[in-house]
Amino acid sequence: MLIPFFFVLREGGLNPSITELLTLLEAMKKGLAGQSVDDFYFLSRACLVKDESKLDRFDRIFAAYFKGVEDSLADLMGDIPEDWLRKQAELFLSDEERAKVEALGFEALMKALQQRLDEQDERHEGGSKWIGTAGTSPFGAYGYNPEGVRIGQQGSRNRRATKVWDKREYRNLDDSIELGTRNIKVALRRLRKFAREGAADELDLEDTIDKTARNAGLLDIRMVPERHNAVKVLLCLDIGGSMDDHVRVCEELFSAARTEFKHLEYFYFHNFIYESLWKDNRRRHGERIPTHDIAHKYGADYKLIFVGDATMSPYEIVYAGGSVEHWNEEPGAVWIKRLLNTYSKAIWLNPEPKQRWELTPSIKLTREIMEDRMFPLTISGLDAGIKALR
Amino acid sequence: MADTKFTGTSTYVATDDLMMAVNAAVTLERPILIKGEPGTGKTQLAVEIAESLGKPLFEWHIKSTTKAQQGLYEYDAVARLRDSQLGDDRVHEISNYIVRGKVWEAFESEEQPVLLIDEVDKADIEFPNDLLQELDRMEFYVYETKRLVKAAHRPIIVITSNNEKELPDAFLRRCFFHYIKFPDKETMSRIVDVHFPRLKKDLLSEALNAFYKVRDVPGLKKKPSTSELLDWIKLLLAEDISPELLNAKDSRKAIPPLYGALLKNEQDVHLFEQLVFLDRRAGSNQP
Numbered sequence: 001m002l003i004p005f006f007f008v009l010r011e012g013g014l015n016p017s018i019t020e021l022l023t024l025l026e027a028m029k030k031g032l033a034g035q036s037v038d039d040f041y042f043l044s045r046a047c048l049v050k051d052e053s054k055l056d057r058f059d060r061i062f063a064a065y066f067k068g069v070e071d072s073l074a075d076l077m078g079d080i081p082e083d084w085l086r087k088q089a090e091l092f093l094s095d096e097e098r099a100k101v102e103a104l105g106f107e108a109l110m111k112a113l114q115q116r117l118d119e120q121d122e123r124h125e126g127g128s129k130w131i132g133t134a135g136t137s138p139f140g141a142y143g144y145n146p147e148g149v150r151i152g153q154q155g156s157r158n159r160r161a162t163k164v165w166d167k168r169e170y171r172n173l174d175d176s177i178e179l180g181t182r183n184i185k186v187a188l189r190r191l192r193k194f195a196r197e198g199a200a201d202e203l204d205l206e207d208t209i210d211k212t213a214r215n216a217g218l219l220d221i222r223m224v225p226e227r228h229n230a231v232k233v234l235l236c237l238d239i240g241g242s243m244d245d246h247v248r249v250c251e252e253l254f255s256a257a258r259t260e261f262k263h264l265e266y267f268y269f270h271n272f273i274y275e276s277l278w279k280d281n282r283r284r285h286g287e288r289i290p291t292h293d294i295a296h297k298y299g300a301d302y303k304l305i306f307v308g309d310a311t312m313s314p315y316e317i318v319y320a321g322g323s324v325e326h327w328n329e330e331p332g333a334v335w336i337k338r339l340l341n342t343y344s345k346a347i348w349l350n351p352e353p354k355q356r357w358e359l360t361p362s363i364k365l366t367r368e369i370m371e372d373r374m375f376p377l378t379i380s381g382l383d384a385g386i387k388a389l390r
Numbered sequence: 391m392a393d394t395k396f397t398g399t400s401t402y403v404a405t406d407d408l409m410m411a412v413n414a415a416v417t418l419e420r421p422i423l424i425k426g427e428p429g430t431g432k433t434q435l436a437v438e439i440a441e442s443l444g445k446p447l448f449e450w451h452i453k454s455t456t457k458a459q460q461g462l463y464e465y466d467a468v469a470r471l472r473d474s475q476l477g478d479d480r481v482h483e484i485s486n487y488i489v490r491g492k493v494w495e496a497f498e499s500e501e502q503p504v505l506l507i508d509e510v511d512k513a514d515i516e517f518p519n520d521l522l523q524e525l526d527r528m529e530f531y532v533y534e535t536k537r538l539v540k541a542a543h544r545p546i547i548v549i550t551s552n553n554e555k556e557l558p559d560a561f562l563r564r565c566f567f568h569y570i571k572f573p574d575k576e577t578m579s580r581i582v583d584v585h586f587p588r589l590k591k592d593l594l595s596e597a598l599n600a601f602y603k604v605r606d607v608p609g610l611k612k613k614p615s616t617s618e619l620l621d622w623i624k625l626l627l628a629e630d631i632s633p634e635l636l637n638a639k640d641s642r643k644a645i646p647p648l649y650g651a652l653l654k655n656e657q658d659v660h661l662f663e664q665l666v667f668l669d670r671r672a673g674s675n676q677p
Binding site for chain 1: 413414417423468472567568
């Protein structure tokens with residue numbers, strides 16, 4: 001009897017497995033849920049839901065299903081397919097609306113956003129759907145809402161910016177998100193190289209046995225330093241502009257990378273590498289670090305990882321003065337080659353889907369400069385990239 | 391199995407859903423995974439289950455360096471090496487140097503035990519995967535002595551997690567799950583009642599009001615939890631603070647006495663004081 005319920009749960013975005021269903025049935029057979037609907041509810045919840053963030057969704061599906069309203073599933077979608085909603089939003093927003101949104105300006109937009117978030121509780125309704133998504137996003141108030149704003153700005157979707165001199169505030173990538181980073185961590189783990197450095201405080205069993213045997217049985221204890229992850233990583237992240245669409249993936253990567261390596265240095269750049277990078281996006285115009293200094297400070301044994309969509313006008317790469325933000329004396333291609341000369345192990349991770357690489361000249365160009373070491377920012381791409389780094 | 395129903399104890403208030411999850415785990419002899427805010431009594435739950443069902447308790451506290459193998463057994467090669475030097479006869483029997491871990495101890499218990507695996511998320515990301523087989527079949531193989539250790543009675547396994555790392559799917563599928571949500575006022579007064587039976591009613595309700603107000607302060611890094619509330623009430627009793635003081639008409643504007651027991655973070659204390667200060671200034675401007 002529970003099989004339809006099981007499938008409704010799966011449709012609703014929960015992913016109970018067959019084993020979990022069998023566990024539930026077994027528990028019911030033992031009479032655990034005999035007394036009341038409440039008991040059954042508690043029992044099925046303990047069996048089928050394994051993540052507290054899904055509890056609410058389970059509650060709604062349970063309520064809907066046992067009221068016999070199967071087709072109300074659509075209503076349950078409140079916070080479910082966020083990506084889907086966001087895409088819908090782009091479809092739903094007419095050109096007129098988009099223009100209106102753009103004309104509002106940043107401040108007004110934030111205010112309107114706030115207002116709309118206040119007005120609506122759980123469910124999104126009406127034409128302002130795209131803000132609704134931001135409202136129910138797991139990243140909290142100002143965490144992800146600016147994303148909503150950025151969607152508004154996507155009128156200029158294929159930005160091939162020429163000159164943007166205005167000073168935009170970029171958010172620091174939030175490294176506190178842990179959601180969905182498990183896969184990335186496991187992939188990054190392959191990059192681990194163990195080395196023994198430091199004080200000898202661990203018993204080397206094999207060596208001890210060997211030495212003791214050679215010593216005719218006289219105990220000769222050998223110690224070695226503890227093994228630890230010796231991979232050093234320089235992470236350079238593109239931020240702002242066309243990267244806004246990929247903020248989330250990058251945040252996940254960043255958050256996973258932070259815990260995986262003992263030596264991880266990160267820097268930000270905008271669109272392409274020039275004579276300086278920065279570490280803090282709020283002070284990016286004041287505190288910049290010369291690229292030369294970075295190459296001198298961090299040894300050649302660091303692995304260099306660029307993360308960026310490499311989507312820009314080709315001028316930004318090959319011409320002096322091509323940068324969209326400032327006047328650069330030397331072209332970006334020269335700077336990146338300098339870095340590549342220092343760091344022989346380097347890759348470029350690109351969040352743009354691979355199919356689009358061929359269609360964007362700047363990606364092709366960057367790929368050539370990187371000597372084909374460009375990989376998509378997916379789990380398999382990450383795997384391949386890590387292999388290239390080893 | 392009516393005699394093995396867990397219904398909370400004299401010092402532990404269990405909600406209906408928690409009881410159901412625990413009883414399901416007990417009946418089906420499968421592990422139960424407990425999550426929740428720090429200080430909501432996750433670890434305490436295992437102790438209370440053991441007490442209320444009258445079963446022995448084995449506690450395995452996980453640290454960041456803990457390996458799954460350590461819970462099963464460890465081979466003390468150094469001791470064996472030393473004994474061989476001294477010509478001790480024990481050296482010929484390898485099993486003398488197998489040190490049993492908590493899981494082994496629990497498997498060999500005479501009656502069905504409760505095994506607590508505390509803060510499983512502290513360990514390495516692969517830790518839960520390494521224990522899948524053991525938790526599923528309740529058996530493991532000792533390679534040194536070529537012996538299969540099988541649980542005499544499948545233990546009731548309680549696993550707690552603070553959500554520092556995500557747990558693998560395969561692991562989750564084998565467990566029952568319960569999230570201890572923060573108790574509402576009613577449950578909370580039952581909890582306090584259990585701990586301080588002779589607490590005056592008015593003090594309790596005032597203390598709870600003040601407590602939930604502090605919890606509602608936006609932007610706190612660490613919200614005070616049940617265990618902090620209990621500590622605070624203990625302090626209030628020790629200092630003999632009258633309910634009137636908590637109840638004072640301007641209590642919203644005054645800092646609750648001894649709030650150091652509730653707020654453990656310097657930034658939180660600072661934020662809280664600032665808010666109170668602002669509140670007070672706003673209050674004094676009004677007629």
